[in-house]
Amino acid sequence: MVVGTGASGSMAADGVEERKQMSALIVDDNSVIQKIHKVIMTKLGFETQVVDNGKMAVDLHTSGCSFDVILMDMEMPVMNGIEATKELRAMGVETMIVGVTACSLESEKQAFKEAGLNECFVKPLNMEEAKSLVKKLNKEDN
Amino acid sequence: MRDIRRSGRRDSTRGERKYGLFQVISPSRSAKTGLPLWLLGLGVDRLRTDMSRLLALLFHQGVLDEQFLQLQQLQDESCPNFVSEVINIYFHESEKLLRNLRGLLSDREFSDYKKMGIHLNQFMGSSSSIGAKRVRNVCVAFRAASEQNNRAGCLRALELLEHEYCYLKNKLHEFFQIEQQRVLAAGVRYPIQN
Numbered sequence: 432m433v434v435g436t437g438a439s440g441s442m443a444a445d446g447v448e449e450r451k452q453m454s455a456l457i458v459d460d461n462s463v464i465q466k467i468h469k470v471i472m473t474k475l476g477f478e479t480q481v482v483d484n485g486k487m488a489v490d491l492h493t494s495g496c497s498f499d500v501i502l503m504d505m506e507m508p509v510m511n512g513i514e515a516t517k518e519l520r521a522m523g524v525e526t527m528i529v530g531v532t533a534c535s536l537e538s539e540k541q542a543f544k545e546a547g548l549n550e551c552f553v554k555p556l557n558m559e560e561a562k563s564l565v566k567k568l569n570k571e572d573n
Numbered sequence: 574m575r576d577i578r579r580s581g582r583r584d585s586t587r588g589e590r591k592y593g594l595f596q597v598i599s600p601s602r603s604a605k606t607g608l609p610l611w612l613l614g615l616g617v618d619r620l621r622t623d624m625s626r627l628l629a630l631l632f633h634q635g636v637l638d639e640q641f642l643q644l645q646q647l648q649d650e651s652c653p654n655f656v657s658e659v660i661n662i663y664f665h666e667s668e669k670l671l672r673n674l675r676g677l678l679s680d681r682e683f684s685d686y687k688k689m690g691i692h693l694n695q696f697m698g699s700s701s702s703i704g705a706k707r708v709r710n711v712c713v714a715f716r717a718a719s720e721q722n723n724r725a726g727c728l729r730a731l732e733l734l735e736h737e738y739c740y741l742k743n744k745l746h747e748f749f750q751i752e753q754q755r756v757l758a759a760g761v762r763y764p765i766q767n
Contacts, residue, residue: 462662463699470647470655506694533698555702557643 453568454497457481458488458515459504459531459554467555468502468531474558475565484508485515492524499568502556505532505543513546520547527571529564531556620755627748634707636741641704657749663703667738670696674731678724689719689727696734708737 455477457468465481472479480498482488484507501519505512516528530543530551544551549567552560631637648655670692677683677692693716700709711734718726 461695461698461702462666463659463702466659466662467644467647467702470652474647474651506691508691533694533701554698555640558647 452476452478453499453565454478454480456488456491456496456498456501458483458485458501458507458512460484460507461504464504464531464555471556471558471561472500472502475561485510485512485518488515489518489522492519492522497524498526500564501526501528503528503530503548504554505530505534505539513543516543516546516548527564527568529556616758617755620751620758624748624751624755627744627751631744631748636705636707636744638704638706640701644703657752659703660745660749663699663705664742666699667696667708671731671735671738674734678728678731683724684722686719686722690716693719705741708734708741711737 453476455472457465457472457479459465459468459481460483469479469481477499480491480496482491485503486509488501488503489510503512503516507515510518512530512532516530519526519528527549528547530540530548531554532540532543532551533554534540540551550564628637628641644656644659652658673692674689677685677689693712697709697712697716700706700712711730715727715730715734718730
């Protein structure tokens with residue numbers, strides 16, 4: 432498994448391409464989930480940033496930040512995951528957005544997927560699911 | 574007190590004397606157990622067994638589910654206190670949510686069931702995340718009552734939720750206390766060298 436290698440790289444002095452560390456944005460208002468997802472993504476070699484709601488995620492992208500993957504909760508105050516995902520896609524953000532939701536209703540998960548998700552999991556994400564995301568990211572890089 | 578060090582053979586690598594089944598740390602060390610190694614070893618093993626038994630009981634009672642094991646698997650040298658840190662966050666958040674729910678329902682004119690639903694979703698999400706199965710199930714029933722605007726049902730559900738949460742908290746405290754004792758006992762067995 433190739434971990435921590437980014438799509439873009441720069442050439443070092445000896446001509447060997449350096450790979451940047453991958454980054455993950457965790458968007459969730461639940462402190463327990465924030466902690467669990469942060470540890471999982473850190474273990475997989477990601478640099479992580481955590482925000483409490485969808486609006487903060489959108490504001491980060493508006494200010495020029497970018498990430499390799501976004502873990503997006505569905506139900507959040509201020510701006511929920513569905514609205515935030517739609518907004519990010521409308522802005523042209525092509526980052527992998529992974530929905531994580533406590534909701535088990537298929538209709539609600541479907542609405543979340545239709546907002547522009549690449550994947551949707553029941554929260555919390557486990558290590559195997561996170562590893563499958565890294566594999567997909569590495570495939571896209573290659 | 575008889576100086577039992579005289580008859581022991583010196584371990585040159587550690588500068589301590591070993592006496593068959595006994596190991597006494599020299600007076601310059603910070604600790605002198607005087608306890609036999611086999612007894613210290615039994616203490617650690619017994620504590621480990623106590624932890625396993627307590628967990629097995631909580632699984633059998635449906636208090637915890639496999640998500641708790643997933644948390645334990647995430648704990649390693651890079652985050653040695655991960656499980657206790659997550660659980661402490663859970664306790665802190667849960668008590669805030671319980672206060673909010675109690676506050677909402679204490680108002681006889683209460684009608685903001687949507688707000689109640691938001692608190693319950695939070696509680697359900699974090700309970701699922703740590704494997705608190707029974708607490709989560711009570712939240713589901715509580716949410717059903719709130720969706721029907723059933724205040725009496727919500728009050729009953731809140732009583733049950735507080736009871737289940739209290740039981741879970743006491744048991745997890747017990748678990749972490751045993752773990753702490755196990756870590757200390759393992760540390761005494763292998764004293765730190767200066």
